[in-house]
Amino acid sequence: xxxxxxxxxxxxxxxxxxxxxxxxxxxxxxxxxxxxxxxxxxxxxxxxxxxxxxxxxxxxxxxxxxxxxxxxxxxxxxxxxxxxxxxxxxxxxxxxxxxxxxxxxxxxxxxxxxxxxxxxxxxxxxxxxxxxxxxxxxxxxxxxxxxxxxxxxxxxxxxxxxxxxxxxxxxxxxxxxxxxxxxxxxxxxxxxxxxxxxxxxxxxxxxxxxxxxxxxxxxxxxxxxxxxxxxxxxxxxxxxxxxxxxxxxxxxxxxxxxxxxxxxxxxxxxxxxxxxxxxxxxxxxxxxxxxxxxxxxxxxxxxxxxxxxxxxxxxxxxxxxxxxxxxxxxxxxxxxxxxxxxxxxxxxxxxxxxxxxxxxxxxxxxxxxxxxxxxxxxxxxxxxxxxxxxxxxxxxxxxxxxxxxxxxxxxxxxxxxxxxxxxxxxxxxxxxxxxxxxxxxxxxxxxxxxxxxxxxxx
Numbered sequence: 001x002x003x004x005x006x007x008x009x010x011x012x013x014x015x016x017x018x019x020x021x022x023x024x025x026x027x028x029x030x031x032x033x034x035x036x037x038x039x040x041x042x043x044x045x046x047x048x049x050x051x052x053x054x055x056x057x058x059x060x061x062x063x064x065x066x067x068x069x070x071x072x073x074x075x076x077x078x079x080x081x082x083x084x085x086x087x088x089x090x091x092x093x094x095x096x097x098x099x100x101x102x103x104x105x106x107x108x109x110x111x112x113x114x115x116x117x118x119x120x121x122x123x124x125x126x127x128x129x130x131x132x133x134x135x136x137x138x139x140x141x142x143x144x145x146x147x148x149x150x151x152x153x154x155x156x157x158x159x160x161x162x163x164x165x166x167x168x169x170x171x172x173x174x175x176x177x178x179x180x181x182x183x184x185x186x187x188x189x190x191x192x193x194x195x196x197x198x199x200x201x202x203x204x205x206x207x208x209x210x211x212x213x214x215x216x217x218x219x220x221x222x223x224x225x226x227x228x229x230x231x232x233x234x235x236x237x238x239x240x241x242x243x244x245x246x247x248x249x250x251x252x253x254x255x256x257x258x259x260x261x262x263x264x265x266x267x268x269x270x271x272x273x274x275x276x277x278x279x280x281x282x283x284x285x286x287x288x289x290x291x292x293x294x295x296x297x298x299x300x301x302x303x304x305x306x307x308x309x310x311x312x313x314x315x316x317x318x319x320x321x322x323x324x325x326x327x328x329x330x331x332x333x334x335x336x337x338x339x340x341x342x343x344x345x346x347x348x349x350x351x352x353x354x355x356x357x358x359x360x361x362x363x364x365x366x367x368x369x370x371x372x373x374x375x376x377x378x379x380x381x382x383x384x385x386x387x388x389x390x391x392x393x394x395x396x397x398x399x400x401x402x403x404x405x406x407x408x409x410x411x412x413x414x415x416x417x418x419x420x421x422x423x424x425x426x427x428x429x430x431x432x433x434x435x436x437x438x439x440x441x442x443x444x445x446x447x448x449x450x451x452x453x454x455x456x457x458x
Contacts, residue, residue, distance in 0.1 A: 008034035010435060011262045011272045013254045013287065016044030017421060018412045019278025020239035020248075021428035022435075024074035027243060029432075029441050034272070035243070036264065038253040041233075042240045044280065045389065046421070048231030051381055053341035055231040056303045058384045060328075060350045061421055062200065062316075066223025069425035075242035080229040082336040085315040088199075088225075090143055091370050092191045092320035097143035099192050100156065100220070143191055152188055159214065160221035167214045172395045175213035176206030195318035196220065199328040201419065202297045202352050202390045209397035212418055219422070225316060230338050235421070257287050259408025273439065274408045276431055281415035282388055288405065294415055299389035300351040302326075302363050303381040309334055309345035310371035317370060324366025325359075327352045347378070355385055391419040403431040407438050 010026055012019045015037035023033045041047065049056045063070065063081065070076055087100035142149050159167075173181075175197060179189050189206075198204040200216040228234040240248045253265040257275045264270065277284050285291040311317065314334040319326055329349035333340035340346040349367060356362045364375040391414055401416040412431035417423035436442075 008032045008270075009273045009439070010034070010276060011036060011270060011274075012276045012278050013257065013262060014044065014278035014280075014283070014413075015039075015042035015236065015240060015248055015250065016278060016280075016413070016424065017046060017236050017239065018414065018424040018428040018431075019276065020075070020236055020243070021069070021073045021425045022276055022278060022412060022432040023243055023247060024239060025429060025432035026435065027247070028074055029436055031436065031439065031441055033243075033247060034270070035240075035248045036252040036254055036262070037248065037250045040250055042248060042250065043233045043236035045386060046232045046236050048233040049382060049384070054303070054305065054344075054346055054381055055339040056346075056382045056384070057227075057232040057301065057348065059232070059299055059386055059389050060301050060348055061232065061390075062225045063227065063421055064219040064223040065226055066219045067422040067425075069422050069429065072429070073239070073425050075239040076235070079235060079238055081226040082229050083224040083226040083314075084330070084335055085313050086224070087315075088196060089140060089311075089313065089315045089317045090192055090195060090320050091317060092143065094321070096140050096317070096370075096372070097191075098140040099143035099152070100196070144187060148185065148188055151185065152192060155184070156217070156221040159218050162218065164215070164218070167218065168211055168399065170211065170214065172397070173210050174206060174395060175203070175208050175210045178210035178213070179206070191320045192318075193217075195320045195328065198352060199316065199318060199350070201393070202299055203392070204322070204327060204352050208393045209395040211395075211399065212393045212397060215418060216420070227332070227336055229336050254287065257409070259406065274410065274435055276410040276412065276435060278412050278428065278431075280388060280413060281391060284411055284413065284415070288409075288411060291405075291411065295392040295394070296388040297352065297390045297392050298354055298385070298387045300353075300355040300359075300383065300385045302349045302351065302359070302383050304347045304349070304364075304367070304375070304378040305340065305381055306345045306347060306375075306378045307343075310347065310367075310373045310375075319366075319370060324369065325351045325353075325356045325362055326366045326370065329367060329370060346381075355383065359383060391415045393419055400430070403427060404434040404438070410435055 009031045010033045012023055012035045015035050023035050026033050045059050047058045090097050090099050197213055201208050254262050255265055256263045261269050261271045262275055277287055281293045285293045309331045311331050316330050318328045326349045331345055332348045333346040360380050368375045403412050403416055404410055410431045412427040414424040417427040
């Protein structure tokens with residue numbers, strides 16, 4: 001039971017990664033917090049269903065080894081990342097191509113050095129080397145001709161080194177228009193950049209802000225796509241588990257908030273010095289009338305299992321042909337073996353938008369074309385449809401939407417930043433800093449970066 005006088009300086013509503021990261025920063029500064037979550041578990045949209053030894057993510061969002069907040073957020077020093085193979089595979093014009101790999105030995109060495117920087121402690125460097133260069137047992141032709149490949153490699157190389165401030169100073173327009181204005185050939189946009197940004201931003205139509213698209217491409221070019229070992233819920237569970245006992249309370253529904261209290265359905269009013277609302281955009285607007293709710297993109301994730309993996313590469317497979325509902329798919333058990341029982345393959349596929357009619361038959365047919373193999377014997381494990389999965393980011397998009405509404409009342413989440421895990425963590429960071437400033441608390445202890453999350457060998 002929670003006492004009506006909670007004794008906490010700050011009550012945080014919502015135990016997603018934004019709220020939990022803020023709780024860590026507040027606690028590190030000596031500010032006591034109480035995190036209330038209406039669901040029976042932490043994580044918000046970053047949850048993982050366990051079915052017969054499989055670990056099935058609700059939303060297939062990717063992390064990047066280049067995300068700064070993974071290194072800066074307290075509580076994530078033991079997070080293990082499982083990287084995909086370098087670059088991606090693209091199904092275009094009826095066949096699978098490889099694209100987006102480092103263009104030279106120097107580029108490959110730079111990617112390896114960046115990944116090794118994530119290893120903690122240093123003795124794991126040899127293991128990380130194996131993870132960064134997993135064995136490739138099947139050759140795929142590169143996407144496009146030599147000139148296309150050179151242009152793409154040069155573009156990715158440039159954006160990997162451009163400072164974030166310069167990217168944000170570029171004129172803002174829809175991503176598709178910006179790519180065309182930069183002279184990017186249409187075949188490169190349609191054959192690689194569109195399906196890649198569909199995977200990174202859940203935006204197959206390239207209507208997102210060009211600044212958000214540039215940030216996503218920069219993260220892809222300067223790091224490696226990866227997933228948390230054990231499932232997406234490992235990230236919020238690590239954050240919650242590293243907080244003082246009793247800080248996080250699940251199954252507590254907050255019905256209203258003010259600058260000095262929250263009211264719950266189960267425990268009445270809880271008093272505090274400040275309140276931080278860290279829920280999804282729609283729930284936040286219900287507690288904070290007048291808060292703008294951005295357009296939200298629906299996502300459906302379909303999980304299948306097979307006796308044999310249809311692809312031996314630990315690679316992300318994108319669909320550039322757009323002849324079926326699946327935007328991207330991966331044999332996730334090749335990337336993270338802990339997500340499937342020994343001897344079974346886990347194939348996770350993402351549909352952007354509402355699920356089609358006759359979903360299982362339609363998706364199986366599309367996956368058969370993408371992987372070039374029969375899928376009729378695959379077993380459907382789960383279908384997760386999330387109507388409000390990812391905030392859309394059409395231009396003009398404020399990458400730093402205010403997190404301080406007034407003294408004592410704050411808000412954070414991916415709807416206040418970029419619609420990514422990096423954006424959610426960063427918004428929690430900003431909200432904690434604003435709150436500490438209003439409380440007159442020195443937040444200097446936050447300045448020291450933590451050990452980086454480890455990346456495990458494949």
